[in-house]
Every structure is written in C-alpha cells, then in structure tokens.
Amino acid sequence: MDYIVTGDWTASYADPIRLSPGERVRLSGRADVWEGHRWLWATATDGREGWIPDSLVFEEGGIHMARAEYTATELTCVAGQVLEGLQESHGWVFCRAADGDTGWVPRRHLVVSEG
Template sequence: MRACAIRDYRRQYANPIRFARGDVVALGARDTEWPAFAWITTTDGNAGWAPVDWLQPQDDGLAVALRDYSAQELDVRAGDIVELHHDLGDWWWCTHADGREGWLPARDLYLINDTTSEETSE
C-alpha cells in the first residue's frame, strides 16, 4: 500500500531511541496525544516515545522490550509518495522512494488505492 504526504513532516528527535527484544528500559508516563506510546529511557540514557504494547512492565518502573523497535521518523515533503509497511498507534512505518525508512503520522498521509488509482483519506 502507498500514501502521499499531504504536508511536510520533519523528524522531532535528532537521536531517536532504539531497543532490541529483551532490553530493559525505564518506563515513564503515557503520551496524552498518542496514547499507544509511553516515554522510556534506554540503558544508554537516550529517551523518547515507544509503543506500550511492545513493552512488558515490571514492578520496579522498568519494562522489558517484547520486540525490536526504532523511533526513527521520516522527513518528507508534501506530495512525496511512500510505501506503507505497518501501522502503530496512528503512525505508519514507511519507505520513501529514495530508500529512507521511518515513522510518519497517519494524519499527514493520504492513502492511495493502487487497485483503482484513487486516493483515500486516512
């Protein structure tokens, strides 16, 4: 499935968090705008938003990662076409035509119906 960016989007964090399955992270507050995400801090001290469903909370304020994750966002310009891979909490993991990958908010994308060449709003 593909989508067209309806506005420019610039990544919000210069050093996005990453963790691997089994890593332990410090679990913070849930996001009010994007409730599928919580603020976490990795063992290297980097902090950012991560999907709550991909973490197993422990009793001590820590959580164990249930799968690999990267918070890498994708810079796009309005009109750019991206390939959509999977969605999570109103965000899509995308690949740009130039090969770059990252997350984009669904609200900034216009879905393209490849079977009829029509576009649909997400």
C-alpha cells in the first residue's frame, strides 16, 4: 500500500536497536504508551538500546527473547513524499522510499495514497 507523507519526520536514533528471532533481550522495566500502544525499553545482546513493541518479546525460563526480526530504524521523510508501506505495528508503518531506504514512520504522518 502506498502512503503520502503529511508532515516531515526526522529519524530519532543514529544507531537503533536491532533484534533477531530468538535473541535474548534485557528489559529495563521502563514502559511507555504511545498512540495507545505499549512500548518497552530494551537492550540487545550487542548493547544497543531502544524502544520495542511489547508484542515482540516473550519470556521462557525467566529469559526474554525476540519473537521476530526487528529494527527500530526510522525513515527520515518530507511532506508530499510517497512511500510504500511494508508493515504496520504499534502506530508506526515500516516504509520503503523510492531510493530504496527503509524505516519506520509514525502512522499519524501518513495518509493512504488514492493513486
């Protein structure tokens, strides 16, 4: 599905957290609700930290692990730009720009393209 960006968005993190399926995740206990969705502050095995969707982790034997591959990479974009939406989760859409760059954009900054 294609989207049109309604407001400029600048990526928040230079080196965002990335997780692989089954990777151990350390949760700090910090949580936040953004756009009605719960996010958890986490640290990956490589030391990168960031917010992750609460549905991404599961606990087994007292250890938290990632259910799926995840990156918190955000996509810097400008109003009027057309993006291809690849996945939607927790108030964000993972998009691909015409130049091939990918990343998350807040859903509130996007409208579905009618064309």
